[in-house]
Amino acid sequence: MDPSFSKRGMKVLGVSLLVYALLVAPHQGEFWPLSIYPMFSQAGNPWTRAMILDVTNKPDADLWERQPLNSRESDVVAVSDYGVDQIDFSNFVVKTQNWTQTRQKALKDMFGTSAIENERWMVSKVRGELIGSDSVSIEITPFILLTPDSTYLNPNLQAEVYGGTD
Amino acid sequence: MTWYEKIGVQLFEPNRDQSPGEVVFFKFFELFIVYYTIKFAWDWGIYTELRNNEVVLSLGLAKYIDISIFFDNQLAIINAAFITLLSIMSYLRFGFKWQYMVVMILLHVQYVARFSQGEIPHSQNLIGMAVFCFAIGAIFFPDKKKMPRFVMGSIIFFIGLGYTSAFFAKLVGTGLTWFDGRHLWLWIGEKSIDILSREGVWEPNFLQSMALKSTIVASIILLIGWFTELIGFTMWFKKIRPFTTMMLIGMHIGITMTMNIRFDAFVMQLILVGFPWYILLDRYIKTTPELLKKIL
Numbered sequence: 001m002d003p004s005f006s007k008r009g010m011k012v013l014g015v016s017l018l019v020y021a022l023l024v025a026p027h028q029g030e031f032w033p034l035s036i037y038p039m040f041s042q043a044g045n046p047w048t049r050a051m052i053l054d055v056t057n058k059p060d061a062d063l064w065e066r067q068p069l070n071s072r073e074s075d076v077v078a079v080s081d082y083g084v085d086q087i088d089f090s091n092f093v094v095k096t097q098n099w100t101q102t103r104q105k106a107l108k109d110m111f112g113t114s115a116i117e118n119e120r121w122m123v124s125k126v127r128g129e130l131i132g133s134d135s136v137s138i139e140i141t142p143f144i145l146l147t148p149d150s151t152y153l154n155p156n157l158q159a160e161v162y163g164g165t166d
Numbered sequence: 167m168t169w170y171e172k173i174g175v176q177l178f179e180p181n182r183d184q185s186p187g188e189v190v191f192f193k194f195f196e197l198f199i200v201y202y203t204i205k206f207a208w209d210w211g212i213y214t215e216l217r218n219n220e221v222v223l224s225l226g227l228a229k230y231i232d233i234s235i236f237f238d239n240q241l242a243i244i245n246a247a248f249i250t251l252l253s254i255m256s257y258l259r260f261g262f263k264w265q266y267m268v269v270m271i272l273l274h275v276q277y278v279a280r281f282s283q284g285e286i287p288h289s290q291n292l293i294g295m296a297v298f299c300f301a302i303g304a305i306f307f308p309d310k311k312k313m314p315r316f317v318m319g320s321i322i323f324f325i326g327l328g329y330t331s332a333f334f335a336k337l338v339g340t341g342l343t344w345f346d347g348r349h350l351w352l353w354i355g356e357k358s359i360d361i362l363s364r365e366g367v368w369e370p371n372f373l374q375s376m377a378l379k380s381t382i383v384a385s386i387i388l389l390i391g392w393f394t395e396l397i398g399f400t401m402w403f404k405k406i407r408p409f410t411t412m413m414l415i416g417m418h419i420g421i422t423m424t425m426n427i428r429f430d431a432f433v434m435q436l437i438l439v440g441f442p443w444y445i446l447l448d449r450y451i452k453t454t455p456e457l458l459k460k461i462l
Contacts, residue, residue: 032226038332041336043349
């Protein structure tokens, strides 16, 4: 193989690297498959994820109460049973700014139009944070109630939490 | 010889002639990449068609086009079909030398349509990077001997760069305290919610239990992982490459055990590119099969 090949190879790599940098720089480090791999780069910050609790048998008076993860009374609905990616579901709940009627319906439709038949599902936000020097607190906040016919927002949360709903 | 020319020699090995084992390995590796390209295209396409309703996060080209058009009209499925056709044609060297670049762009569109829901996964990045390297290699080095060598060398270059980049992203994002074990506690808690949400149940495994009981154990786990990322670039050097690869694979097993994040294709690809498999194959294969010569 001619010896100038590796030299030319490095030049092509250099140009590719320049294109790489020009694409990831204005896109927050991500232009798939090009990436600066920033995952887990900011350690120690509180996080928020989402899960669904089956609250079909829970008394209405207790529906909207916050609770620590370890003392929750309701079963968790496994979203994989409905073909839903749990990360997608979590991001959809956590990153949505404006909970319009359309967005609430999209959340429900994610599980299929007839997934909820006789149940009540509580879409909940789960927040974790470091407490003091030696423990992690994980708390569940009820967020949106899904029923066969409708969706309901948590009356105990301020309207701003749901953004501009229509 | 300049420093970058020395790295070029390590990556592309211009002084080594092409052997039958190298050709057989390269076409097997290309088949592996084409298989996963097609698999991802269909997995993402079908999910997009069935599940995506609203754009939550616009990634890449989705910042400039309305990617929600891929949620209906079977467009994600049609895109998957095009990716499949062009990938197979490219593998068989039937068509034009820029076809892999088209596959790359279509796969990017498929990714940003599928992952417009907020998640930015990286477990498929290595397959995407390989397609990127095949695209560059096919355009700039169409020669049957140079293309395989450039493609493999450039993939190794970008893998090494990616891991070391991840180390520095953590150093800049958090600082030297990144490996504080309590950070791992938070991540284990976060990932436990993902598993709980997915499966309905979650129990810590042995390694997670050990990490959750002791900040020292958790800190050591993070420190080993972080150091392994730092030395990722040593994959560029031929003699060190297998050892670095083994450490990286070990790190991924550790990530899977502590944070339940699986990188199946990623690890398989590391196993394929990190070791000189052609040496083993050359023991048993003495001549290059005619069919492979045609589609090299």
